[in-house]
Amino acid sequence: MSISAPEATPKKLRIAFFIPWITKGRGGTENVGQMMANAMAQRGHDVHIFTFDNQNRPSVWPLDPAIRLHCLEEAEDQQANDRISVAVCQSNPDLIVGLHMNRTLLRYVRIARRMAVPIVLSEHIDPYFPQRIGMSSPLERLTAFQGAAKVHLLTESFRQTVPDYLQEKISVIPNTVIPAQRRADPAGPGKTILTVARLTARKNLSRLIEEFAIAARDHADWTLRIVGGGEQLEALRAKAAPLGLADRIAFEGHTDTPYRYLEQAQIFVLPSLFEGFPMSSLEAMTHGLPVVGYKACNGLNIQVRDGVNGFLVADSSRKGGLAGALSRLMGDSELRSRMGQASFEMFNELYSNQVISDQWEQLFLDAAAIPATVTQPGIEEVLAVQDAALPAALRTL
Incomplete structure (x- = not known):
């Protein structure tokens, strides 16, 4: 089911979404990503979705017909990154939106930096949790955030994990889901x-x-x-x-x-x-x-x-x-x-879809208006130092 479109907005964006595994799985990040993308397409924005899939499968989630899906190769070397950057560049985005919950965020920042396009990083996990499962370190996370125009977090309490110098980048927007067509009956005969x-x-x-x-x-x-x-x-x-x-x-x-x-x-x-x-x-x-x-x-x-x-x-x-x-x-x-x-x-x-989609759209409009050269000073150098300090096993996405 699609999200209903509200009144037209004054500015239309060309948005490139990185949504992991949208052709492979139905996890929470993919669910949020497809709702973001569908909502923006239905509001008149030009939406492209990029995902990593060597088999070029279709999305397992229903997508608005206006959305273009691009399957990128599942490789992590520099040559692959070059080809991915070219593919994204061909969509000529005003904004990149990267959804994930681990160090793949660093990869998104590199691509945005090379293209001089502002990027919104959207984190979909309790930020205290990755440390328990080895997904990313606090330093990696903040390094990625430094390269973003805006950072989307899920709750105000998660904002407390971000230092003062990055606070102006933070936008807190909770999740939404497709509304029920038929309500449950909590007091009914079932048990x-x-x-x-x-x-x-x-x-x-x-x-x-x-x-x-x-x-x-x-x-x-x-x-x-x-x-x-x-x-x-x-x-x-x-x-x-x-x-x-x-x-x-x-x-x-x-x-x-x-x-x-x-x-x-x-x-x-x-x-x-x-x-x-x-x-x-x-x-x-x-x-x-x-x-x-x-x-x-x-x-x-x-x-x-x-x-x-x-x-x-x-x-x-x-x-x-x-x-x-x-x-x-x-x-x-x-x-x-x-x-x-x-x-x-x-x-x-x-x-509700309306409430949350309004917040997403405003976040994207605000981020797209921030010059990338201002929001990403020296990030390539920071990333290079960070990568050099990481063991090879930890660089696996």
Whole structure:
């Protein structure tokens, strides 16, 4: 489904988006990227999407017919960078927008610098998290930011990770999702708790199963539905069986249509401890579902107002905390209904396509008006020094 176009803007831009894996996967970064690109195309901007794919596959996301998709080679040597720069240059962009969450941002900056085109870097992860998984160092991140005209972050708290001399570059814009066409019924006859996530360790689903086992003791008619694929599937199945939950936990596998599950749910839970600004919980909000999670999870702790549209469990280390929050909702249909309505209203007020697309467009217009020669002083030299100090293994994108 496309994002509706508002009134025409006074200036039209030619925008080159770097969106990783848009021909290969349906992750959160790709989702945000396709919505950005579609929204700008529908507002009359000339949009090009560049992605890395040797097989020249089509986008797995629906794109506006006016958008041109360019598949670039999957190589990282200087010759490849030269060819990529030529390909981007042929689109003659007014602005480059690079979406990612690791050191690929440095590559985008190099390309923009060579073309003397302003660039917006859009970061799609909790900036505290990459240090835990080796994706990029704080110095690499700030080096890339130094070369940008503007930097897009997901929350105000993430702004605190950026030093004062870069603060004027920062724009905070949360995510949006496609609005629901059919709302859920939290107080309806169903008794389903839903989570939608990749089955990986950092999504904390093993803990969710433990917490559901506690809550389920007092609510025999409730089930947990886990939607998503990943390497932990068999381990999670094995976790559920000895707890007596084999017939009360449904593993639905990967899906490209999570909304059909959201329409049938009564409660949404996201047990992650690390996110950027999670899309799945926004999708729950547009469906009018109460949302439960941990207060420690950045992004989620902004979407959920504790006691208003869901519950945030303060102590993520204490067993039973998540179970208690789930149990309160499981046992009170009126509370589910009230919190679900609050979720729906908050989404429309704060995170709707119109609201967020307006902010994106203003960011892009502001960035395009900044001369690249002013915003990128000496960045090539900084990047060269930075690269020379990195082991070869760390330069892998």
